[in-house]
Amino acid sequence: MGSRTEVGVIGSAVFAPRDPGRMSLEEALHAVTKHALHDAGIGIDDIDGIVVAANDQLDGRAISIMAASGSVGGVGRDILSTPSGSEHAFVLASLRVRSGMYRTQLVVSWSPLEVDSISETQRLSNDPYYHRALPLDDLSSHALQANALEAKVPGLRAAAVQVTVTNRRHGALAYPEYAPAPREAVLIAGGKMLRWPITDAMVSQPAFAAVALVLASDEWISGRGNCKTAWVHGLGWATETAYLGDRDLSRLPSLQAAAAQAYQEAGVDAQAPKFDLAEVADATPYQELVALEGLGLCPRAQWVDAAQRDAFGRDGPTPTNLSGGALSFNPVFCTGLMRIAEAANQTRGCAGAHQLPGVKTAVAHGASGFAMQYNTVVVFGQHSRETTQ
Amino acid sequence: MKAPRVGIIGIGQSQFKARRSDANYPELVREAVTLAMGDSGRSLDEIEAVVYSLAPDALLGIGNAERLGVDAVGARNKRFMRINTGGSTGISSLAAAHSHIAAGACELVLVAGADKVGECGDSQTILNKIWDPTYERSLPLGTITMLAMSAIRYMHKYGMTQEDMARIVVKNRAHAALNPNAHLRAPTSIDEVMHSRMIAWPIKLFDACPQSSGGCAMVLASEDYIRRNGLEAVWITGVGHSSESYYIGDRMGIGYSADHADAQALGEACSRAYKMAGVTDPVRQIDTAELYSPFSNTEFHAIEAAGLAPLGQSPRMLREEGCFQIGGRNPVNPSGGVLCANAIAVTAMVRVAEAALQVWGRAGAHQVKGAQRAIASGNGGDHQFFGAMVVEA
Amino acid sequence: MELMTRIEKWNITYQHALGETASWFFAQIRDHQQIYGRRDPKSGRVLVPPRAFSDETLEATREWVAVGPEGSIECFTIVYEAFNNLPDPPYAFGYVLLKGADTAIGGFFRGLDLHDAAAAAARLAVGTPVITRFAEHRTGDVLDFWFELAP
Numbered sequence: 001m002g003s004r005t006e007v008g009v010i011g012s013a014v015f016a017p018r019d020p021g022r023m024s025l026e027e028a029l030h031a032v033t034k035h036a037l038h039d040a041g042i043g044i045d046d047i048d049g050i051v052v053a054a055n056d057q058l059d060g061r062a063i064s065i066m067a068a069s070g071s072v073g074g075v076g077r078d079i080l081s082t083p084s085g086s087e088h089a090f091v092l093a094s095l096r097v098r099s100g101m102y103r104t105q106l107v108v109s110w111s112p113l114e115v116d117s118i119s120e121t122q123r124l125s126n127d128p129y130y131h132r133a134l135p136l137d138d139l140s141s142h143a144l145q146a147n148a149l150e151a152k153v154p155g156l157r158a159a160a161v162q163v164t165v166t167n168r169r170h171g172a173l174a175y176p177e178y179a180p181a182p183r184e185a186v187l188i189a190g191g192k193m194l195r196w197p198i199t200d201a202m203v204s205q206p207a208f209a210a211v212a213l214v215l216a217s218d219e220w221i222s223g224r225g226n227c228k229t230a231w232v233h234g235l236g237w238a239t240e241t242a243y244l245g246d247r248d249l250s251r252l253p254s255l256q257a258a259a260a261q262a263y264q265e266a267g268v269d270a271q272a273p274k275f276d277l278a279e280v281a282d283a284t285p286y287q288e289l290v291a292l293e294g295l296g297l298c299p300r301a302q303w304v305d306a307a308q309r310d311a312f313g314r315d316g317p318t319p320t321n322l323s324g325g326a327l328s329f330n331p332v333f334c335t336g337l338m339r340i341a342e343a344a345n346q347t348r349g350c351a352g353a354h355q356l357p358g359v360k361t362a363v364a365h366g367a368s369g370f371a372m373q374y375n376t377v378v379v380f381g382q383h384s385r386e387t388t389q
Numbered sequence: 390m391k392a393p394r395v396g397i398i399g400i401g402q403s404q405f406k407a408r409r410s411d412a413n414y415p416e417l418v419r420e421a422v423t424l425a426m427g428d429s430g431r432s433l434d435e436i437e438a439v440v441y442s443l444a445p446d447a448l449l450g451i452g453n454a455e456r457l458g459v460d461a462v463g464a465r466n467k468r469f470m471r472i473n474t475g476g477s478t479g480i481s482s483l484a485a486a487h488s489h490i491a492a493g494a495c496e497l498v499l500v501a502g503a504d505k506v507g508e509c510g511d512s513q514t515i516l517n518k519i520w521d522p523t524y525e526r527s528l529p530l531g532t533i534t535m536l537a538m539s540a541i542r543y544m545h546k547y548g549m550t551q552e553d554m555a556r557i558v559v560k561n562r563a564h565a566a567l568n569p570n571a572h573l574r575a576p577t578s579i580d581e582v583m584h585s586r587m588i589a590w591p592i593k594l595f596d597a598c599p600q601s602s603g604g605c606a607m608v609l610a611s612e613d614y615i616r617r618n619g620l621e622a623v624w625i626t627g628v629g630h631s632s633e634s635y636y637i638g639d640r641m642g643i644g645y646s647a648d649h650a651d652a653q654a655l656g657e658a659c660s661r662a663y664k665m666a667g668v669t670d671p672v673r674q675i676d677t678a679e680l681y682s683p684f685s686n687t688e689f690h691a692i693e694a695a696g697l698a699p700l701g702q703s704p705r706m707l708r709e710e711g712c713f714q715i716g717g718r719n720p721v722n723p724s725g726g727v728l729c730a731n732a733i734a735v736t737a738m739v740r741v742a743e744a745a746l747q748v749w750g751r752a753g754a755h756q757v758k759g760a761q762r763a764i765a766s767g768n769g770g771d772h773q774f775f776g777a778m779v780v781e782a
Numbered sequence: 783m784e785l786m787t788r789i790e791k792w793n794i795t796y797q798h799a800l801g802e803t804a805s806w807f808f809a810q811i812r813d814h815q816q817i818y819g820r821r822d823p824k825s826g827r828v829l830v831p832p833r834a835f836s837d838e839t840l841e842a843t844r845e846w847v848a849v850g851p852e853g854s855i856e857c858f859t860i861v862y863e864a865f866n867n868l869p870d871p872p873y874a875f876g877y878v879l880l881k882g883a884d885t886a887i888g889g890f891f892r893g894l895d896l897h898d899a900a901a902a903a904a905r906l907a908v909g910t911p912v913i914t915r916f917a918e919h920r921t922g923d924v925l926d927f928w929f930e931l932a933p
Contacts, residue, residue, distance in 0.1 A: 410785050410787075411785070447792065450790050450792065511865075511866045511867065513865040513866070513868065514865065514866050514868070517867070517868065522796070522798045523798070523800050523801075523804045523831075524804070524831045524887075524888070524924055525888055525924070527923055527924050527925050528875055528888045528889070528890070528924065529861065529865075529868045529869055529873065529875060530888070531865065534859045534861060534875070537859035538857040538858065538859050538876055538877065539857075541857045541858060541859065541876075542856070542857045542908060545907070545908040545909075586862070586863070587860075587862045587863075587899055588861070588862060588863040589859045589860065589861045589862070589863070590858075590859050590860040590861075590862075590902075590903050591859075591903070592859075634837050634838065635837065636829075636885065637877065637886075637888070638830070638831075638856070638877045638885045638886035638887055638888060639827075639829070639837075639838075639885045639886075641856040641857060641877060641885070641886045642827075642856060642879045642883065642884050642885045642886045643827070643879070643884040644825060644826070644827045644884050645885070646838065649857065
């Protein structure tokens, strides 16, 4: 094929202060930017462009990129914003590096807690034509999806509880200071019902975080030498239709489409994909299961059994969400980018306490919107594709 | 490394109006998509990715309104993302789509969006909320007042008068009279502009853009796809973006790197686009320009940022040399520009669409004769984000 | 054919953290009627209003610098149109470069007759000296102060 530009993640940071009320949002974004640049071993002058992602209604700013721009190095620079999802910022930044027009990109997403009701802001996504009057926020949509799945898969509830137990165990290792949710199966199963069938113990309270990643081209990386890199082997992204009533909520064809794009690019066998670990969307445990199926890692016929055997645990055959996932630490809007960052860090060998030894390949999945409307898949590898060919 | 050329093979835009009571928001998007797909001669099934152009959700009154647009753009199970850089969203969306193709990830990408600004009763209230709550939200800042202040500084620096501003309105309305898609098409006079009611000194009603409803869509394709299918196209040969500080007060005072009177970051964006396109002498090499300018005064600093006039000289050049009009040197906004139609979510895309129509020889009554190369620009935020694109035959 | 509409209103409340820099700035205004800026060490510019870091250099700012109360007008506008949730017209506001500052801060211009637009605009011309006035009852907000033409 000829020398195609490869893209690698060379730095990342998560900024999640214990007391977010002490800093303004702009100061937090400045902090995460400095940390990510430092992790990548570069300065802002090395950044050719920036892609950010945030939600205006969550931020309380009618154009969220505006005041944030200066904090992330936007002055004098090319900066775009993808409010559709934090994962999309990663996608666009990757495309920009791959195009050969940019040597590097900085990706930043954030999720503040300054609004009085996150649920109400989410409800504003409903069209005013038919659905605005319904109590339809993200959690309600996830619950509708969970219901649809329970109707198709007998015994699913127990599997959901077990997935939660596993992720909380992982979270206790990865982010102990941020994972206050229950860990015992009996507590998770007996939690207070929020939206049938989702109990308060099956989800995690919204948290504040800002997440940043630094991407670079293979040419730039080889010029620098010595970058701990997670190479993007494959990228895929796709969307469902918006009206929940038009969808079969027990299926997620857009995730299959996204995985197909990513796997084809990465040279992964879509019939038998194998990775050292996966970081997938898990706003609820049902999401994790449907994600693993969509990625070809666990068909639904095996969900109940796999969960019972702790197959998705750190020591299992399909290690998933070693970070604890959103089930442990939930910075609402930027959870998708966090999954990508976590998978990248595992591949780079930079995941800290929850590093899985010897990670060569990892898959990340992020989802945004009601009942996982948008799905994004990233395949990472320890070596650039040129060297593995 | 020279980036591959990306082609434009289809263009669709609404006839912009104040209100579109006959269509809801997704229907407006669909209207533009249908026009663009028809223009391209390709089917929606072939589209591999969609980049959705949508500025503040609050203007539409629907959070993450792009989700509702998925079916309007035929994106079910396809690649889909939304861009928002305020007023420059349309051109930023095209830049994002350009990256999809230049990266080799896709061959056929649809960019689409719409706005229904005319239906929102409080657009200046919303546009006040773009300012930071820490220092400036309590002030009655809005897009009109912010750019009125730019006019004040430009007047102070270069001697522009309100009559100079009016001359831009007269020029653009005359152009819009020839453009069936424009919203405000009635020709006007300096006298009429000067007598229109004062909104925020020195910007008067006629100096200001309308609030328009309507959609725009464009189909982009790789050079390989275009060649294989024997299609006609025009080419995006240059893309550039840059930004200023969000703080208006930093663009004045002492030691500033950019003056609020000018549009320095727009100049940077244009330079980057020109460099990529190999344009070294814009006055000679750019046949026409569609420059984003929601108020009459801002067209002057946009013209200068695009390298079509030295700083501060464009009012005189318009007044004394008849530059920047169709039939004159370097015609600017032959469509009538943002001053004559402004559907915020797509206005900056319409600039590129109009530039493309010009170099394609398809601009009808508002065609600039022999146009082969054009520049288009978009502005967003508090005069903060700027995108530029060079389009060629 | 009957065409229907639906009325929707957005009513969302936020509690925005101002951070230490802005909080200290507002406390000085509230308690001492003094405006401060912060110096960007790389460019040397005293940024008013102050920020914890410069968006041009991304470096932390250092050193509080007291600025004003004298200043000069950098730009202004006078609003004659009513907009929802904004003050009743006419009113004038803009940006002022306070003595000791390198960037301008926004505020209202009060105490002059705005009814003759051209005359008022001439009196507010760029470079006009102004003086900062403080409200008797201050809460720690930019509306605690405004500018009047220097006597």
